[in-house]
Amino acid sequence: MINVIQPRLTQVFRFVRHAYDHGVVELVYAFDDGAELIEKIYFPDAPALPPERAEAFARALQLLHLIAGVSYYKAGVPPTIEVAAGPLDDATADVLDALYLHGLAEFAYRNGLDLRGRIAFPRGGSAPSAAISLGLPKRTLVPIGGGKDSLVAVEAIKAIGGEATAVWVGNSPLIAACAERTGLPMLNIQRELAPGLFELNRLGAWNGHIPVTAVNSAILAVAAVLYGYDSVAFANERSASVATLEYDGLQVNHQWSKGYAFEQLLGDWLHTHVAADLDYCSLLRPYSELAITRAFARLTPYFDTFSSCNRNFKLLGPKPADRWCGHCPKCHFVFLALAPFLSKPRLLGIFGRNLLDDETQSAGFDALMEYQDHKPFECVGEGAEARAAMFALSQRPEWQEDALVARFRSEILPQLDPAQLALEPWLQPDAEHRVPARLRPALATIG
Known part of the structure; x- marks a missing residue:
């Protein structure tokens, strides 16, 4: 049980710790001195991690802990963020400040909040050594969402003979059926939200939209290092970068974590902090x-x-017939x-x-x-x-x-x-994208 705590009255959100053991990730958070919120992520049939990837894996895992925290931070939006492991290097803090501000912009708009000036990850930590190339196998994780876009991306990669795996987070039977229909190898990762989050909601937590694509992207970055893939290719189109509306001088975009700005932030961070040969992109970015x-x-x-x-x-709630x-x-x-x-x-x-x-x-x-x-x-x-x-x-x-x-x-x-x-x-396609050279021939199969 969660200690009796009013989430909207809390002053501190804490990133307590994270751990990995035999395919199971634990991500631990807390408000003030309240009970710990423990999320678990399950990587099936996880292989032994090669020693040469250990540091890259640790860095990707830390980023997952920090990004996935958005699901819990929003419950109270306290004014102080603490990271138990210490202050972040400026590049990492920049990614997180932008994600929490813009990724929660719709949440803030709908709840009448202004998060500008409120979100400040602790920074000033030493920059890590530059990431090196890990010699990751030349194959691609393609996230499947059950809709048309990811299936277009799958078929484009198949058309050029690319090696790929259909991957999804969660237990949707519809997504599983789509993944199976692709004929690709499949990887189904499970995410188990902290049960205490639902108790916080009962106690009056703030609630609303979170940038779930960012969370899934961080999960798949960990998976790429763990299983051995040199690219994660989403199917986010160029219109995802266009704001839903502007409110009080701030662009509010429901799809911000599907947009090009986030793709650039995360892609660059992975190159400099995790692996120089790990590409994160959207294969469909040039297209409407x-x-x-x-x-x-x-x-x-x-x-x-x-x-x-x-x-x-x-x-939660009923599904369509x-x-x-x-x-x-x-x-x-x-x-x-x-x-x-x-x-x-x-x-x-x-x-x-x-x-x-x-x-x-x-x-x-x-x-x-x-x-x-x-x-x-x-x-x-x-x-x-x-x-x-x-x-x-x-x-x-x-x-x-x-x-x-x-x-x-x-x-x-x-x-x-x-x-x-x-x-x-x-x-007509645009020229702006981050598709790596190995996958660029797939673009010609889409138009």
């Missing part, structure tokens, strides 16, 4: 959501397996983004209904297009992308009579500049 959905539209073997509906992946609830922003966006690239019967077969012929869903699609509302706090594309997709449908006879497409034509389109609604520019 629409370009990725066009690529996914060719991957028919996954149509009966994938789902981007986040209600499937909630920790099938793979698509049909009412959340993710369902809305994936339906709209796929519609220009699939036949209408094929798309309706995937979702089991026509979301664009349901007048009760107008508010959800309006938000996607940033019409009378801001973009949803979800992993969806830019408002301009959604407008371009809807415009494309409005020009096609098979969609024109559907309720929300007809409404777009009559009510929204007259307020827009048709010259800004072309689909084609969204299908």
Whole structure:
């Protein structure tokens, strides 16, 4: 049991200790002098760690402890952060200060908090010796999320004959089915949150969105060193870098830890602190959501397996009766983004209904297009992308009579500049990315 402690009244959040033993990681945190919060992460069939990787592993494990703490820090957001192991070098503190501020920006916005000037990891510690190349095997961990993007990344790597493993954190049967369908070797890592966190929630803790991609990224950096992989290739698209909204001078981005700024911070840190030959990147960074959905539209073997509906992946509460609830922003966006690239019967077969012929869903699609509302706090594309997709449908006879497409034509389109609604520019890749040379040929298979 947690000591009776009001999390919002605490003054100190402490990173107490971390440990690794035979595939099990323990991460320990505490508020003030309250009971310890112990999270566990399980790496299955963990091999013996080669001695030459021991220091790199220790550094990656420390970063995991510091990043995963965001799940607990948010419960009280106390003004002081303490690290029992001592102050951090400035580069490490920079990564964490940025992650906690921007990764918790949505949480702060929704709870009426301002974290600016409040988050300050202890710094001034000695910089570690520069990381060396470990000679990591040339193979890639590809995180699987159950949705379209990671499957596009998998098939791109397979297309160039790259060696890869499908990896995921947690126990989602839907993700497991997608991973199995890829035909790749699989690695399923389990994360067990500290039970005391749920007691803190009962006692009135602050709650809300955390940058879970950052936590999973840190877990996979540890896995890469432990199992021997020279790259971790996520499937985060360029629109993940675009803020959901701006509030009081601060950009609030639901997807901040999927964005390019975090990718650069973590990728550079891993090169300098863990292993010079460990690459962290997003294979899909050059592409828009629409370009990725066009690529996914060719991957028919996954149509009966994938789902981007986040209600499937909630920790608590009921799940949809099938793979698509049909009412959340993710369902809305994936339906709209796929519609220009699939036949209408094929798309309706995937979702089991026509979301664009349901007048009760107008508010959800309006938000996607940033019409009378801001973009949803979800992993969806830019408002301009959604407008371009809807415009494309409005020009096609098979969609024109559907309720929300007809409404777009009559009510929204007259307020827009048709010259800004072309689909084609969204299908062109950008040059900005961190994809390592070994994987760059895969980019040509996506467009």
